[in-house]
Structure formats: structure tokens, C-alpha cells
Amino acid sequence: MKIYDAHCDVLSKMWNDPSLSFLDGADLHTNLQQMRSAGAGLQLFAIYIPESVPDAAKFDCALEMVDIFYDRIIRPYDDVVAVYSREEARRLPPGKIGAMLTLEGCDAIGREITRLKTLIRLGVRSVGLTWNYGNAACDGILETRGGGLTDFGKRIVRLHNENGIWTDVSHLSIQAFWDVLEETDLIIASHSNVKKICTHPRNLDDQQLKALIKKDAVIGVTFVPKFLRNDRNASIADILDHIDYIVSLGGIANIALGSDFDGIDQVPRDLRSYGDYPKLIEELRMRYSNKEVEGFLWRNLQERIPS
Numbered sequence: 001m002k003i004y005d006a007h008c009d010v011l012s013k014m015w016n017d018p019s020l021s022f023l024d025g026a027d028l029h030t031n032l033q034q035m036r037s038a039g040a041g042l043q044l045f046a047i048y049i050p051e052s053v054p055d056a057a058k059f060d061c062a063l064e065m066v067d068i069f070y071d072r073i074i075r076p077y078d079d080v081v082a083v084y085s086r087e088e089a090r091r092l093p094p095g096k097i098g099a100m101l102t103l104e105g106c107d108a109i110g111r112e113i114t115r116l117k118t119l120i121r122l123g124v125r126s127v128g129l130t131w132n133y134g135n136a137a138c139d140g141i142l143e144t145r146g147g148g149l150t151d152f153g154k155r156i157v158r159l160h161n162e163n164g165i166w167t168d169v170s171h172l173s174i175q176a177f178w179d180v181l182e183e184t185d186l187i188i189a190s191h192s193n194v195k196k197i198c199t200h201p202r203n204l205d206d207q208q209l210k211a212l213i214k215k216d217a218v219i220g221v222t223f224v225p226k227f228l229r230n231d232r233n234a235s236i237a238d239i240l241d242h243i244d245y246i247v248s249l250g251g252i253a254n255i256a257l258g259s260d261f262d263g264i265d266q267v268p269r270d271l272r273s274y275g276d277y278p279k280l281i282e283e284l285r286m287r288y289s290n291k292e293v294e295g296f297l298w299r300n301l302q303e304r305i306p307s
């Protein structure tokens, strides 16, 4: 069964360590050899600029990650293909792995909308407005001010709508989350879990989950141990608990997976890297029909890629 994954931080890791090989880097949770053997279908690759990069250097850093995406992930491998639309994802023949660029946080563009337009022209198809803190677009969930979308943030979301770009609500403040839902129907929460099960502020409460389901958004259940269990001692069973809960809210067609591999230090004890995906699939199959598992693994995400 093919696997679509809505979020990883491979680009950031490869930017930090230029010696890392995408093919078989042992320090990568998501490397090509593991993706091939597990049955990868599509991977979303986030441009995440480390907090330590000074503001003035952030846009260059984003461009360097775009460069890594094309030169070190796509170009060397015949079976890895850049994907920009739903139709392209659908048409990928078996044996090919799609790769889609996303942006995790708009700090890199400062207050320059042209920079975002440039990143979209370079292939970015999903944009998170901020990471955990505040920027020119909105506040993140750990910014105590808790502000919503700024006028600039609204401009960004309008640009997304004009260009068929997802707005990613993972990491946003509660207010920014609701503001985004007012502005667009192209919504993904690429890597967030259920707050009712694990109280970390990065997770989504029932009202938010229900609103995402009503909006027909994608909800990418994530493997981050601290978003799976309050005691962080997470395993595949916990991922199933989060999936079951979203299903109970009526979200069976919205659930996808957003591992956050390579963006996390700790991993679930039985899901340590991309190569362990088949174990998750096996456990899902014990509880859900083949069609439902296909939905979680790839179809729900594929059907919602902006066209």
C-alpha cells in the first residue's frame, strides 16, 4: 500500500549537515532506501528555517533548501519526481515517489509578499503561516499574546487562494486558526494530534477538529511522542488512539499522516523511521477495512491536494 506523508524536516536536516545522503543517510528518519522499501507514494518536504538563522539570512536559507530539494532529492534519482498538483499525484505511475515542497512558517519572507510569490513559483504548494511564535503574519501557539491573523497574514492567505495553495494551520495560535478558517477552504493541519488525548498546546481541541472536518480539510496525525502521550512514552498504539478519536468525530475521510520525521529527536518506540511504516499499516489493518486504511495512508490526502 502506498504511503503519503504530509510533513517531514529532511530539508532542514540536510541543510544543517551537507554531508547527509538522501539515498541512505543513517541519520535520516526518511531516506530514499527506506521510502522505496516501505512503499512511499508522496512526501511533503517542509522548508523550516532554524530559529538560530538571523532574520536577514532567512530568505536565502529558504532558497538554499529549495536548492537541496531539487539538486539532492529530485535530480539524482529517476524514481523521485516533483509534484505540484492533485492531478500529477494521481498520475504518478507505480514505482515513482512524488515530492512536494512546503513552507513551515513565513518568517523567511519577512513582510515581502514577492518573496512568497517567488517560493510558490519555485514549487511550494502548502504554507504554514508561522512556527510556534509570532511573526508578521500571525502568532504561533506558544506566543503568549495569542494574536490572530494580521492584515499581512490575510494577504498571504488570499494569495494562497488565488494560487491554489494550502494554508497549514499546524503551529498556529487558537485565534489565528479560526481566522484562517474564515479566509479559506484550502486547509491542512499537516502535523497535529488530538488535545483531548494529549494536552500539548500544539494539538487540536474538539471544536477545531470538528471545524476542520466541516471544512473538508486534511488532518495529518503526527508521530511526535510529546503530541501522542502526556508521558511521551509513545508507540503505534497511541497513533491508533488519535485516529480512532478523529474517526469518532466524523473525520474518517479527513485523516492523513504527517510523521514529522527528521524534525523530532524522540520517536515512537516501534516506529523509529520511515522503514517502520509497514508496522503501522499492519496495525491499522487489524482495526479498519482496506479501503479505510487506504484513505488514511494516501487517498484522503491525494483527493484534497489543491488542483
Ligand SMILES: [Zn+2]
Pocket (backbone or CB within 6 Å): 104, 171, 191, 263
Ligand atoms: Zn512543525
